Amino acid sequence: MKESDQHILELIQSPFTKEIGYRKLIESYQKKVYHVIRRMVIIHEDADDLTQNTFIKAFKNLEKFERNSSLFTWLYRIATNESLTFLEKKKKRYFFSLDDHQEKMESYLDQPGSLDGDQIQIRFQKALLKLPDKQRLVFHLKYQEELSYEEMAEITGTSVGALKASYHHAVKKIEQFVLNE
Known part of the structure; x- marks a missing residue:
């Protein structure tokens, strides 16, 4: 500590x-x-x-x-x-379906002033919204907060191996979305 x-x-x-x-x-x-x-x-x-x-x-x-x-x-x-x-x-x-919830969040991203950044940043944020909540959390902790897998394991109560797999899947999904958008 x-x-x-x-x-x-x-x-x-x-x-x-x-x-x-x-x-x-x-x-x-x-x-x-x-x-x-x-x-x-x-x-x-x-x-x-x-x-x-x-x-x-x-x-x-x-x-x-x-x-x-x-x-x-x-x-x-x-x-x-x-x-x-x-x-x-x-x-x-x-009573949102997952798709309705993502659509609502994406529409928020499209509003002026909702986020700083250009179109690439908005596309990236939309890609993050496509991830399941826990994958989005793992991606955020690793990529944006730059935490180690051990720190992430403490925060989430998840094994390091599961976190690595989740991060890998999240990266692949983001790449697919950004490239296909």
């Missing part, structure tokens, strides 16, 4: 500095957590809500944090679980 994580945890454990510790936790990790969630759910408002939910869950469950990983890894695990659960609930709540 990093020294700064240790310091944050010490602040949170003291009743006199608990609020300062929580503030430091949010300051240290809010942007990273938001970006992980945003890449999963695409829509800013949903990502904002899920980021807030992630930190609420972290605050409520801080005593369960075992300290055998970094706060970063623990928060990412909460964030990815929140994102995957949200996407599943959203699909069920609105």
Whole structure:
């Protein structure tokens, strides 16, 4: 565990500095957590809500944090679980088929100002939306966050071998989509 994580945890454990510790936790990790969630759910408002939910869950469950990983890894695990659960609930709540859900997310990408970037970036984002949620998460953690397979295994609770296979399949699907679009 990093020294700064240790310091944050010490602040949170003291009743006199608990609020300062929580503030430091949010300051240290809010942007990273938001970006992980945003890449999963695409829509800013949903990502904002899920980021807030992630930190609420972290605050409520801080005593369960075992300290055998970094706060970063623990928060990412909460964030990815929140994102995957949200996407599943959203699909069920609105009776979306997988294709309808992807179409809705793609239409959001086509709106002006939804994402920065040119057409290639938008095509890339659409390709990511074609991936199953868990493959998209693995691709994001490996390619965009540049995490090792071991770090990803800690976050997702999945074996390194399964993560490598999932990443490989995701890359192939993205290549096919981008080349055929």
